[in-house]
Amino acid sequence: MKLITHNMLTSKCLKGVMTGYPLAINATDVKVKEVDFNPEFITRVIPKLDWEVLWVAANSIGHGEGLPKTLEPKFEEDEDLLKRVHKVLLEVEVEEGNLTCPESGRQFPISKGIPNMLLTEAEVQ
């Protein structure tokens, strides 16, 4: 699971959960896989993110170094920053671990890099 994906995952579908966002990450195996850097792409993606959620997530798995807590305007001119964002969004992958719903505590396992977000009939709204 890449952090770009984590940025969009929620457990709101769970019965009794209001926002279910963001999910806490507990990673037991994190890998870094090299991906070609495309600065225009990263620049376009950043405004679509919940930046604070990305910042917390990156720090929680030990890859938050050099990421500012808040994003400065004109971030697109800072190539160094774009490279760091590129790394945490696309290169860092949680292979094994789990995600935890902030409200209900329900855990979702991540195995072989894939988070399992299936619910049982009884758990849905």
Place this chain on the structure above:
Amino acid sequence: MDEEKKTERKRKRFAARLKSSKGITCTEVPGPNLVLCNGGQATGLEKSAIFSLIKENGISITLPKYIAEKGETYSFLVFNTKEDALLFYNTFNGKAKADNKGTPLYMNFVETVPNKDIICPHENPKGLLLLNDFITQEEEKAFIKLFDWNPECNNLKNRLVKHFGYEFRYGSNDVDLSSPLIEKIPEECDILWKRLEEKGFDVGVPDQLTVNKYSPGQGIPSHVDKHSPFGGTILSLSLGSDVVMDWKHHSGKYVPTLVQARSLLVMQDEARYDWQHGIQPRTWDPVIENRVENSTKIKVITSDTVPRETRISLTFRWTRSGPCECEYKTLCDSVEKVSADNLENEVASNLEELHVHQVYEQIAGHFSTTRHKPWPKVVEFMQGVPPGSVVMDLGCGNGKNILRRDDIVQIAGERSSGLLSECKEHIHGIGAADCVRLDLLHAMLRDNTADIVICIAVIHHFSSQARRLQAVSTIHRLLRKGGRALITVWAKDQTKSNYLLKSKQDQVNETQAETQITVGGVNLPVHENRTQFKHQDLLVPWKLRKVSENKLSNNPENTLLRYYHVFEEGELDELCKQANFTIENSFYEEGNWCVVCKKK
């Protein structure tokens, strides 16, 4: 000396080849594990050959565990000790024969062996009773002699069948009570009910018997014995061979059980009425072990296999008339008939579990080999996605529609874990693509995050109008304002596609009653592939073929039934409008209705 050098050279070459093509690391340091480099499931090497090798040569070692993976030309041996492995290696490397042609068998030490053991987390179905050694070997022989027959008898799709008492009718899955057969259940069977009574099961005397003869490689698709024509107990006596029977429940439970030769299987209650059972068409079965771990009994499906022999099964039933009175509604043919569109959510969900999700899990490997290419219209749509977009492919299958583009985010969501692992492999190397296991009805993704959603050949698997609308509404929810979706579904009208086979169509018109299966009170006809659809809600057979096995590839018993709701013209457009979409484009393409729509 030369011979020894040659063996050494060959052995090392195999080690290098295993490393480069299979990622198996051989080692020169002896340990308890060996890889047999040129003998495995695909070369026909069997565990028994290894064992007799050990016995015939009189070397005193504990028999190793044999691990052979499907379709591979190598296999593994796990010995109890390093010494045993070394003795085996020194005795047989380059000397034992790998096949009939006398090719020498080469082996290497390996540090790790694959562990493909699967722990079955569920208990056997309630009401399922397996009475092992119910008859003696002499009785088994006598039964085989009594019931075995020559191949010119009724041939049901390769499986030989014979009926007593009443003939079982395969189209309607019942019997005609008004025309009993002259041949009644042979009185030799009477010992069975007497023995059952002695054991405390007073089930009475059945009046219908179906005898099936299965050669290795033959099986029977998952089914429930139709409720209303038969009573609450069904007996099955197994002769000649052990077999693994798979049990499936609409809650998603999947339980393989070992049915031994000479055992009597008693099916009652849940096992009789609420579970489907079947036998996979293969020439071998996995070895199922019952282990105790942390003082709880667990059932382990090991990667070890045993070959099947010819098996004769005697299925005894009690005929009855009138509607079924069971309390299990999902598979009952007597519950109040409903139109598929008004299916209750729970029933619809059970139907999809049995006839969509479980089927895709089983066919994932085969499915993927037949679905390499994305549809041209989907590629065209995906190529037009502006850079920087967030794309969600919901029901992505094996990921064939994920493009090799590094300027868009592509989130691939899928329910089937088998398909999703194929997808994960497929997207390897695509920088901004990622996989999530999810259900479209409860997609655990944030509202208003996607610029684009594609949902290709998915919505037709939802079995009620309400669920189809919920699926399209989910797509709407995930899109940002102005975001667009491409949705495609299978069309009922196949006249303008390559799907129909003229010859097949003619054939079908001549044949009589179509097969129907009742799930949750809906009669679902089983569709004849490559013919025009006659109904909107139906089951489409998937003829499963083994991917890497060269044998048995055309076995017609390999049939799994997938549920479809095929769409009428305009139906998808209407659904999109109900979900608040604006339709941008709507078209028919190769047997599918396609809609491009926009969130207002």
